[in-house]
Amino acid sequence: MQTDEHIQADEWIDRYLAGNLDGESLEKLKQWALASEERQRYVRSRVELWLSSGASGSHTPFDSDKAYERFLSHKAAQRPVAGRRVMRPWWKLAGRVAAVILIILLPLIGYWRGEQAIEQHFADIVVEAPLGARTKLNLPDGTQVWLNAGTRIVYSQGFGVSNRRLTIEGEGYFEVAHNQKIPFEINTREVDLRVLGTKFNFRNYPNDQEITVDLIEGKVVLHNDIKPMSELYLNPDEKMVMNRVTGEMKKSSTKASQSNVWINDELFFDEDSLEDIAKRLMRSYNVQIEVADSLRGRRFYGSFKVQGNSVENILDAIASTHQMRYRYDDGKYILY
Structure with missing residues (x-):
């Protein structure tokens, strides 16, 4: 059964969630909630109901009875899936939820509780x-x-x-x-x-x-x-x-600026092993490459633009060192 003070608190909370609570009333809400843990739990439960109501972003008055029904139905429908949080209809409210938690809940019930209240709604x-x-x-x-x-x-x-x-x-x-x-x-x-x-x-x-x-x-x-x-x-x-x-x-020391040249559509090999080069070519060109055991440990240096160069162009350049040859057979490039 709600007391008069809970009815007043409900009004403050609903007005805040609707975006029209003045600063003086917000301060009164904070002071009211700080008075006891029971009141802090009450504020948190009202916010949870609001999350389940779908009321944010609309001009529909907040209906706590309907919100509670939706809240229970959502709880009943939730099923954990392989370590992933289930996508919920109110995920778009993340920014507004964060504001609610930061302004009301965090100062009242502690950061970790606020974090849990937010994160349970994120996928x-x-x-x-x-x-x-x-x-x-x-x-x-x-x-x-x-x-x-x-x-x-x-x-x-x-x-x-x-x-x-x-x-x-x-x-x-x-x-x-x-x-x-x-x-x-x-x-x-x-x-x-x-x-x-x-x-x-x-x-x-x-x-x-x-x-x-x-x-x-x-x-x-x-x-x-x-x-x-x-x-x-x-x-x-x-x-x-x-x-x-x-x-x-x-x-170890390195010239780190060379490590991200791939964002400019460039492949840079700095004495990389042929196995590593083959993997990078497979990813860049979506092809299959097999490296013979006799070539494992061979290392090469070079820089190539992906756009405008085929995988054959790059393999030809590596082969020009006379340290390896290649052929295309049965859907893949074989380096030997």
Whole structure:
């Protein structure tokens, strides 16, 4: 049963969610909620009902009874799917929900509770660059990302609200927007990377033997998830190479600006192994290449534009060194 004070609180909350609560009344709502944990829970439950009502963005008055019915029906219909959060009809409300949490809930019930209230309504976003193509995207926090061919990243719709965390399989070049309060993180099974604002290239194809990080600007810290060791810090023009099998993680100097030339449709081989070059050509041209065992360990240097060059042009250039030959047979290029 609602008391008069709850009725007054309902009015304040509903007016705030409708976007027409004045500053004096908002302050009264905060003071009312701070008086007890029960009141804090009450404010949170009202916001949850609003999330389920679908009322945001419309001029329809908030109906708590109907909202509660919708809330229960949504709860009953939710089914977890392979570690993914289910997409819900109100995902477009993320920006408004964030404002509600930051202005009302965070000062009242603590950041972690507010974070949970937001994140339970977010699903994962998956972006892929298919073989033979590259793509560029802007993340919600302003970070710019270029994805190389055959790359896949996953991040939450709430990216930038309480965390800036993503996973990647493949290769990406990142220009990270600076945010002192929320670090930018990349999490993989082998290595975790954390920064505040920087430019770096991250390569982590599942079928490659090595994971590499080239730092162009700023500073990054790397945590080894395979082998216990101290965190590794990179400065500009330094490179980390991790052996995916052994977990060995080493740092060396490099010309990091060459690591992201692929975003300009260029292939750059800096004494790379022929196996690695073959994989990069397969991704860039969406072809099949097989390297003979006798050529494993051979390394080559060169720079090529993808546009205007066929895979045969590049293989011809490598073959001109007289260290290998190739033929096309049964739908694939065979290097021998």
